[in-house]
Amino acid sequence: MMASKTPEGSLTNSSQSMSINTLADQVSSSLSFADPSSDGKTGNSKINEQGESGKSSTCRPSTSSDISDESTCSSFSSSINKPHKANDVRWEAIQAVRTKHGGLGLNHFRLLKRLGCGDIGTVHLAELNGTRCYFAMKVMDKTALASRKKLLRAQTEREILQCLDHPFLPTLYSHFETEKFSCLVMEFCPGGDLHTLRQRQPGKRFTEQAAKFYVAEVLLAMEYLHMLGIIYRDLKPENVLVRDDGHVMLSDFDLSLRCTVSLSIVRSANVGSEGLSKNSVSCSQQPACIQQPSCISMAPTSCFGPRFFSSKSKKDKKPKTENGNHQVTPLPELVAEPTGARSMSFVGTHEYLAPEIIKGEGHGSAVDWWTFGIFLYELLFGKTPFKGSGNRATLFNVVGQPLRFPESPVVSFAARDLIRSLLVKEPQHRLAYKRGATEIKQHPFFEGVNWALVRCASPPEIPKPVDLEALNPTPTVPAAASSSVRSDQSNYLEFDFF
Numbered sequence: 001m002m003a004s005k006t007p008e009g010s011l012t013n014s015s016q017s018m019s020i021n022t023l024a025d026q027v028s029s030s031l032s033f034a035d036p037s038s039d040g041k042t043g044n045s046k047i048n049e050q051g052e053s054g055k056s057s058t059c060r061p062s063t064s065s066d067i068s069d070e071s072t073c074s075s076f077s078s079s080i081n082k083p084h085k086a087n088d089v090r091w092e093a094i095q096a097v098r099t100k101h102g103g104l105g106l107n108h109f110r111l112l113k114r115l116g117c118g119d120i121g122t123v124h125l126a127e128l129n130g131t132r133c134y135f136a137m138k139v140m141d142k143t144a145l146a147s148r149k150k151l152l153r154a155q156t157e158r159e160i161l162q163c164l165d166h167p168f169l170p171t172l173y174s175h176f177e178t179e180k181f182s183c184l185v186m187e188f189c190p191g192g193d194l195h196t197l198r199q200r201q202p203g204k205r206f207t208e209q210a211a212k213f214y215v216a217e218v219l220l221a222m223e224y225l226h227m228l229g230i231i232y233r234d235l236k237p238e239n240v241l242v243r244d245d246g247h248v249m250l251s252d253f254d255l256s257l258r259c260t261v262s263l264s265i266v267r268s269a270n271v272g273s274e275g276l277s278k279n280s281v282s283c284s285q286q287p288a289c290i291q292q293p294s295c296i297s298m299a300p301t302s303c304f305g306p307r308f309f310s311s312k313s314k315k316d317k318k319p320k321t322e323n324g325n326h327q328v329t330p331l332p333e334l335v336a337e338p339t340g341a342r343s344m345s346f347v348g349t350h351e352y353l354a355p356e357i358i359k360g361e362g363h364g365s366a367v368d369w370w371t372f373g374i375f376l377y378e379l380l381f382g383k384t385p386f387k388g389s390g391n392r393a394t395l396f397n398v399v400g401q402p403l404r405f406p407e408s409p410v411v412s413f414a415a416r417d418l419i420r421s422l423l424v425k426e427p428q429h430r431l432a433y434k435r436g437a438t439e440i441k442q443h444p445f446f447e448g449v450n451w452a453l454v455r456c457a458s459p460p461e462i463p464k465p466v467d468l469e470a471l472n473p474t475p476t477v478p479a480a481a482s483s484s485v486r487s488d489q490s491n492y493l494e495f496d497f498f
């Protein structure tokens with residue numbers, strides 16, 4: 001079943017290189033990965049490109065980099081290159097400190113609480129001194145990064161964060177370095193993650209309506225990432241954080257792959273691959289994160305009368321011609337799927353790994369659509385479809401077992417059909433393989449979704465407000481962080497925050 005062997009050897013892709021083992025080696029090495037299922041998380045251990053288990057479900061890894069204060073970076077984060085986030089007072093607060101002190105450092109922040117730890121970084125809730133502006137600050141030990149060969153992962157994550165400007169993706173406000181640490185100052189999400197939120201739902205699963213909302217936002221975020229040539233590769237509920245307004249934000253980009261992407265405007269509404277090649281206006285290939293795609297001009301959307309789910313079906317709303325026939329006016333479709341991207345890395349989280357990753361066949365952007373299917377399944381059924389008794393069994397199930405749905409809860413045909421179309425083992429037959437998110441948006445499961453107004457829709461749940469001002473600063477955070485993120489966290493005051 002999983003016997004197809006990949007020749008051993010060293011392969012490279014656009015941003016990373018790694019040694020590829022045989023499938024058998026990969027599977028057996030996965031046996032030594034810690035199985036964090038003990039705490040009930042679906043995450044399983046996360047696998048990085050070295051094939052090592054980077055995290056446990058209670059302490060998830062991440063990394064950072066080696067560039068000095070962002071004011072010296074060529075592509076630093078600022079409100080100028082993030083027009084969608086420009087009206088945010090936090091930019092001004094940061095800029096004021098920078099202007100006054102000539103830069104930004106750890107001493108300008110009060111670290112209030114440890115929010116979590118990743119592979120080699122710890123994330124803190126931080127207040128910019130005296131401003132009531134709160135951030136999630138990821139603090140990484142540079143020596144640990146270098147000794148564990150994680151500098152590239154850290155750099156990838158930082159560079160990706162720097163170029164994001166999307167409602168469902170994190171804003172990076174600043175990056176600075178001290179002698180020991182590399183720090184990313186990001187948007188803080190007070191609502192916890194979707195995994196935790198799911199545990200609190202009746203039956204530990206979301207209603208179909210709630211799941212539709214969350215996956216719609218994730219889909220838009222992934223579409224944007226693909227547009228920038230970024231394959232996310234680590235979608236799972238733990239990486240989807242909930243903002244104070246109940247909308248979500250994808251986090252954790254250290255396993256992402258950057259590649260080139262060709263953007264196409266497809267003029268026909270109903271096209272297959274033929275339509276793509278005939279009707280597309282193709283932009284030249286742009287390296288991800290170097291330049292924003294210049295060929296797309298996005299009209300500003302109005303949020304008046306937001307309606308996420310329209311009451312009428314699409315069929316009913318089609319305009320009619322004078323003789324009463326439905327007139328179909330095809331809108332141009334943007335297709336931005338990095339279909340040519342290929343990586344041989346063995347990365348991801350066991351229950352979410354796509355078959356082509358496990359088999360070591362090389363993978364591209366279709367892995368994100370596989371994980372999207374697993375994600376939707378988990379939100380609806382409260383478990384992932386291929387989970388085995390251990391990591392090895394899980395990997396075998398992903399590759400060899402057919403998809404099955406539990407008898408309960410009862411889930412709509414459209415939802416099951418979408419999942420079935422996404423969890424196709426051969427990537428070339430998977431939904432969205434050719435035209436990316438566009439294909440998924442058109443699936444009947446999303447019928448009636450007003451994609452332009454998703455960001456204005458009412459979320460299923462809004463987190464309880466947290467009194468951040470009542471928090472006391474962590475007494476010795478830089479010292480605590482300096483003991484490396486893998487050290488015990490006893491210096492931190494732990495309490496129920498979310």
Ligand SMILES: Nc1ncnc2c1ncn2[C@@H]1O[C@H](COP(=O)(O)OP(=O)(O)OP(=O)(O)O)[C@@H](O)[C@H]1O
Nearest residue numbers: 060061062115116117118119123136187188189252
């Ligand atoms: N912007 C944020 N707002 C609130 N909490 C966050 C934010 N970013 C991260 N966290 C919390 O901090 C934890 C650690 O995040 P981090 O990105 O370092 O690691 P990770 O997601 O576990 O994965 P990795 O090991 O790949 O870095 C997360 O699990 C999350 O709970």
